[in-house]
Amino acid sequence: MYGTLADVIIQRGCPELERLVAVRSKGWKEEKLDQTFARQRHVSDNAEDKRNRDWYKRLNAVMEEIDGYSLCVPVMGSPKFLDLGCCPGGFASYILQRNRLATGVGVSLPVERGGHKFGLQERLRSRFQIHFADITSFQQLSPFFIDHPRLSPAPPQMRPASxxxxxxxxxxLRTDTSDYAAPWDMDRLLISQLILALQSVRTGGSIVFTLAHPERILTAKILYLLHVLSGDVIAIKPRTMHMTRGIFYAVALGVGKGAKGRQMPEMIRGLQDIWAATTFGGEEGKGRFIEGSELDFIIATEELETSHLDWLISVGQPIWDVQAQWLDKWFRSKGVV
Ligand SMILES: C[S@@+](CC[C@H](N)C(=O)[O-])C[C@H]1O[C@@H](n2cnc3c(N)ncnc32)[C@H](O)[C@@H]1O
Known part of the structure; x- marks a missing residue:
């Protein structure tokens, strides 16, 4: 097999991804779009009160859509949920209203470090405990104890398997003011959240994970991990937000009950080694990006391409299809294609 994973998928035959790649390459050549994206970045980095409120409502609607497709929010009993990167609180507000007995624990970056404000409605706050902390710097992310000022224990409410x-x-966030902030925090966030989720979810529980671009090696291997650990994995591209972007939501249901559910401790350990490399590895010991091959303990790229490509295409198809349609529409509205 040659080229990127996207090339391999297209060679196999996937008109949805082929169309997306074609639309993208036409659209991105336009310089005038740079201004539009600079404006969008400014908005997301500087979410002021009015915008924060609108954004909160849209996040609530996204969670409603995710639940509509996957039924991941239990309607019976008194479920407990953990919400990582929870501000402003739109997802939490949906869950707390959907089930009046639900309670949640949330963690989000402190505002003074550039994080977003907490905006949950007052009447729901008694059922939600918020902690302001950096979710990439908890001790339990490490495979062994590391004495470093950057690390701290996770909130005690984040009990294992609960x-x-x-x-x-x-x-x-581009606004993170930490001295340790680095471009590869993008990868550190991805791995940290996955480790914390696998440690915290009870057997048979669910995980909702915001991911991007199923045709990227890192995303594809994470999807595969959720697939083998869980009873079912559903990929959802909401119609209320991010339509033109590669973002989608993977929902893993029945975590721990999949074909390799029993291998969860080994998988967590493999992810912890990667977290250590992204945090303290690299030439200067300040961390680095993840290489796709580091996730070979989940599945080797060649095996993914030869034996599981049809599965990946079936997961990715609806996402590429929706993104291509909206991107095409959006480019046309800007007079680009
Ligand atoms: C897309 S928003 C989440 C929206 C949330 N799901 C809701 O429904 O309101 C991403 C959040 O991640 C938080 N965040 C970014 N980096 C973080 C970190 N290292 N630790 C904790 N939170 C972080 C940001 O402050 C922001 O509130």
Missing amino acids: FDLVLLDGHQ
Whole structure:
């Protein structure tokens, strides 16, 4: 096999991804779009109160869509959920209203470090405990104890195997003011959230994970991991947000009950080694990006391409299809294609 994973998928035959690649390459050549994206970045980095409120409502609607497709929010009993990267609180507000007995624990970056404000409605706050902390710097992410000022224990409420539902929506902020902030925090966030979710979810519980681009090696291997650990994995591209972008939500149901559910401890250990490399590895010991091959303990790239490509295509198809349609529409509205 040659080229990127996207090339291999297209060679295999996937008109949805082929169309997306074609639309993208036409559209991105336009310089005038740079201004539009600079404006969008400014908005997301500087979410002021009015915008924060609108954004909160849209996040609530996204969670409603995710639940509509996957039924991941238990309607019976008194479920406990963990919400990583939880501010402003739109996802939590949906869950707390959907089930009046649900309680949640949330963690989000402190505002003074550039994180977003907490905006959960007052009447729901008694059922949600928020902690302001950096979810990439908890001791339990490490495979062994590391004495370093950057690390601290996770909140005690994050007990192992105790949550019915774990939401992972931490998103790298360009406004992070930490001395340790680095470009590869994007990868550190991804791996940290996955480790914390697998440690915290109860057997049979669910994980909702915000991911991007199923045709990227890192994303494809994480999807495969969720697939083998869980009873079912559903990929959802909401119609209320991020339509033109590669972002989608993977929902793993029945975590720990999949074909390789019993291998969860080994998988967590493999991810912890990667976290250590992304945090303290690299030439200067300040961390580095993840290489796709480091996730070979989940599945080797060649095996993914030869034996599981049809599975990956079936997961990715609806996502590429929706993104291509919206991107095409959006480019046309800007007079680009
Ligand atoms: C897309 S928003 C999450 C929205 C949330 N799901 C909701 O429904 O309101 C991403 C969040 O991740 C948080 N975040 C980014 N980096 C973080 C980190 N290292 N630790 C904790 N939170 C982080 C941001 O402050 C932001 O609130």
